[in-house]
Amino acid sequence: MSERDARSVGELLLEGDLAMRRLLVDAERLDVAELTAALPSLLRAAEEFVGVLPRRGSAPGQGLPSIAPDPSLGRLRAVTDRMERLRGTREWLSSAPPSPQLSAVRDNLLRARDLVVEHHHAQAVPRPDVLADGAAARARVMHTLYVSAHAVVLAARHSALDRSAGARRRPAWRDREVGALGAIQHLAESLEQLAGEEVRRTFPSASRGEWRELPNPSRLRESMGAWEVEARRSLSGNATPADRAEVVRVQGAILAMGRVLLGVAAHQGVIDRDGFRDLVEPSLLEVEARVGEVRGMVQDLATRGSGGLDHRLARAGSEVVLAHTELVLDGTGAASPAVIARRTDLRAISSDVADALPAAVGVLSELGTSLTDPALVTNAVGLQHLINRLERGQGPRLESPMTPWVAPRDLALGRSVPPPDWVRAEIDGAVEAAFRALSVAITASTSVGLGGREHFRDVTGEGSPSALRPPAGRLGLGQGRSPGPADPGVARM
Template identity: 30%
Template sequence: MNRISNLADGLHRTHQHTGWPGAGDADPHLASIASSLSRAADLVQARQHPTAAPSRPGQLDAEAARTRLMHVLYVSSHGVRVALNPYIADLQRRSDARQSSPRGDSLVRARDARERIGAIERLAGVSLKDRWPSALAHEHRERPWPSRLEAALARWDLQAHRTLAGPPTVSNLEVIAQTQQVIVGATATIGAAGAQQGSLDAAAVERVRPALAELGDSWSALRGDLVELRGRQARVDRPLIQAGNEVQAALREITHDRAGLATPDVMSDRVDLQVAAQQLYQSLTAAVDLAHVTRDALADPELTGGARGAHLMAHASNAAQTQAAWVDAGSLHQNRDVPLPNPVRDRLAERANRIVDTAISTDSSGLSLAARTTSHRSEPSLGRREEERAWSAQEANVIARRGCER
């Protein structure tokens, strides 16, 4: 880790010295990871005993944590290195054709950065060779906090509505689509585990399964379009990212075991699957309104997207084109945010309408699973009996003294 840290510091010094790459927005996913790791470091340092040595289980848990951190570095550095390949290939093509490169771009510096990031990837890979995923077997896990999932879902629904109340952005809508897709997938997983364990009605779970699959596909399709429309201004509302991360963490605490999915036995040992399924289905009921709000945000005339993605999506629509291009050449070259062409808006509207329809269908088919169960049955109330609704003599005298308009 110290060697990787030194390499990262060297990259930072080179960036400050050369000014490459220039100022710009960070990738929202990597920025979220960096923020989470920084927060975790603050929590550990605040609670670490200055002198006491950790126990043997504590040492094994720390080793599992270091392995996970190294895996994050390995995947992140690999992703950055792969992302540099098409960028370098484009600059190389311009150089071979004796064309000028855009201002601020540098083929030499990009190649140097790729090699140095590749060194970080190789170091992390060597560290993981004999540790991943075997070191995770001794990872310490507390039982999930019983109300964590319900609190996370409520916070997410509130924050998503707050974010969409402001000017809509493609990046925020992408986070909402991704998180809703995760919630739908976890609902299906926990529902199936509950049915297998006997906590839920298997027939009801099977009845809602096709609707859940269609709803998950609908959110996934919208997210794919929004990823394509992501431009240079990929700014995400920080509270929205935090709320979405908390939902995913609360769900993974139930549905995952080390590096893979947990078995139904493990899930049922961690939480009451019936209660967890009810909380998730109730969240999908509330998400019907979120689907409508998302549709309104996608229809907002102020919504903009990346020029390249908008051009490709409009061109693929085979819509009748006027004499003017869908996107001007300057915006296309710089991938600036531009107003969405009509074919793109039509496609997003189609995606949104499908989400609304499938959300309503899922809510209807999962109504029985979302209902709270009680330990005793009670007869349905039809209101007060007739003798209880009649005025007493004392009440009648009081009304007569006050007067009555009817």
């Protein structure tokens, strides 16, 4: 039996928004065919979620209609409908599977819709704070659509440039592909403009109405312990390229947001300010840079044919990132130090963050073992992505121009192939550099009195690490556990 999804409405929306922003960081890896396959269903899910949000004009006993049309989303859907019709006329577009990233955001929206419908109090007129929470939720969704439209623009532009490069004379079918990509880019730009106008009009003011529960003090520590268990379990087994990419992505997020929390602790005088500025912060920035290099390599290898993502790993990664973001984020940006200080016990959090550094060593050790396994094979397309990036920085590594590292037939068929020895050495060197940087950061944190809490390991991985979190209020747009069947009246609408 699968465990219950304990994410609140707000966490589901925030997770989707952050996922779309990550797409822009990795724009060159985007697949325009996959994005256009998923975008229409994402828009429909957004309409369904926004359609059930509390709104003015509800009367006692009326409840909510199944879907209340939103004029702005209707205009966006008209654009995606045109994109879907265009996609149906091109076999190379229509045969592509939907983007897993956009599909995950769609599923989050549908789950959020179900939570709102399940826990809306139909007998009561929505109060002003509930309406404000609903407006913040709608604004978050519009921002997510705005960013996803920009991702399609970037993917279409990049794909068109790839197809236009090379010989001066291209075959007619290639010209038709470039023309279709131009049309997709134009539609995506229209979508981006429409969504952007709505974001500029509503997001800054609406986000101030977001309801937030006070964070559970133990959530961060528990989620980091559960994450370490699941990451090491996944990597020590038959980890897929998608699993490795998720591990290094989440580990990088933990390190970056942990540095923010330590910076706030230093700002508030909880830890040594000079020691943090001179020793700890530079060493943590170096760790982030080195882990970022490993992340780029792992994500290249996961570009295509990455296999499924381990469900327990994904859930633990989601939980630990949300446990951090509920402390450090407001809207789409970082919360002020004063706000973060009000949300948590900075002394306890500083100890938890410092203890995450040796935990990261264990996770990276398992990752390095997985990546340097002599039996490792990876998709040829992903391997070629990595080789291209390495050669851009270091120059060609071919033994002969007539013997490419990845055979063209392997690329065309998307076969699994072993990485060349020099690529394995580059990966091993990047992981080793991350280890060295972590060692320096651990020494620096110890020198200013951080750490000391026994490393949290009392997590079996069975059940949700969210189980001890308190229930959320209103729509739960802030952070907190989504209401369960035994929580009547939790979503106070």
